[in-house]
Amino acid sequence: MGRYLLRRLLQLVPVFIGTTFMIYALVWAVPGDPFAGKCGDRRCPDQYIAFMTEKYHLDQNVFVQYANYMKNLLQGDFGQTFSQREISDIILTSYPNTLKLALVALSIEAVIGLGAGVLTGLRRNGFLDNLVLVSTLFLIALPVFVVGFVLQWLLGVQWGIIKPTVSSEMRLSELIVPGFVLGSASVAYIARVARTSIAENRRADYVRTAIAKGLPMRRVVGVHLLRNSLIPVVTLLGTDLGALMGGAIVTEGIFGINGIGRQVFRAIVTKESATVVGIVVVLVLVYLLMNLLVDLLYAALDPRIRYE
Structure with a gap:
């Protein structure tokens, strides 16, 4: 290793x-x-x-x-904007906000997407399966800005359940709806991938053997079936963190979040190329490290995979 x-x-x-x-x-x-x-x-x-x-x-x-x-x-100097502001200060100010939003979105993807995929993979062609398939297709078809504006207007303006915009404190309760908006399409993809993987492994020999040995269904699903079906889901989740952070421009704009998405948009409009490069370099590092982490998780999930 x-x-x-x-x-x-x-x-x-x-x-x-x-x-x-x-x-x-x-x-x-x-x-x-x-x-x-x-x-x-x-x-x-x-x-x-x-x-x-x-x-x-x-x-x-x-x-x-x-x-x-x-x-x-390499000396930690990201340069300055044309207005003499340190780009590292911009990243340190906005990056934690986007990271927090992306982690909330990633958690929602894992809980809702994986949960829906496991339930429908175990009970295919039923009412719940059809409901999840239709719902995920609906989320995939809708653009993120449509989902964001609808939820903001419905939950924030009409019903008053949430604040239409996120405060500067970035409390966890305020990030649930923006996190769902940011990860809505990924929730649908993860649910479909998990459903297919669970349904395929459900017919595998090792699962039938575990059931024949009299193991409780909870143990069969949790220890044998789910663990071997998580590899494609982990791949999606791992690579999605960088995509969520880079694609948060629309969500941050709708909910008034001061993150790197808004900073990139401003830098593009004002032709601050150094700012764009500095922020994207950080995103590249996130992508590379998450890909490495995903590869290491493969061996932890599947004992057949060994890195010698």
Whole structure:
């Protein structure tokens, strides 16, 4: 296991360099004047443009720019915005809010999605199975912003059960509805994947043997069936954390959450390329580490998998 972990960590290095370079090159290749609107309605002075161009190495090729950026990044310096604000401060302020929202969404996915998948996988073609299939198809078909606006209007405005927007304290009770909105499509996918996996393994020889030995159905499902059916679900959940954090722009906008989604949107509108790159680099690290964690969980769930 130790050699496998070391090998996987070494494999992350070229992947990280390749993905961050691609992101850096694509973001800075976006056409347009990066200094447009930075000095109000008037054009920025030539001295200011020359100073900022030299500071951000915009007069050099993309390879030199990326090398300088990575050198500073390895020292913990994410750079500054054109307004001289530290990008690391923006990330430290907004990242915990998005992470908290994504973890709530991930928990809702695991509880509702996995629970619905197990129940329908054990009792296929019944009323509950058809209800879950129709409900998940409905969630997949609806865009996230539609689900968000409907729940915000219905629960927050009409019925007054929740606050229409999330406060700055980001209490857990306030994040349940936004978390469900953010993870609504993933709940549907996890329920369907879990249902298929449970139904397939339900007919396996080891399950029939466990039942024939007289083991309680709860033990058969919890120890034998569920454990071997969790691998595709864990894969979805593990890779979904980064996707939830990167795709929270709409949900954060609807519920007024100051997260990295809103920061990325603002940075794109104002052409703050350094901010976009800095936030996306953090998301790349989340993706890579979650993929590594998922691979390690495979061996814990299935004893047949061994990393030698």
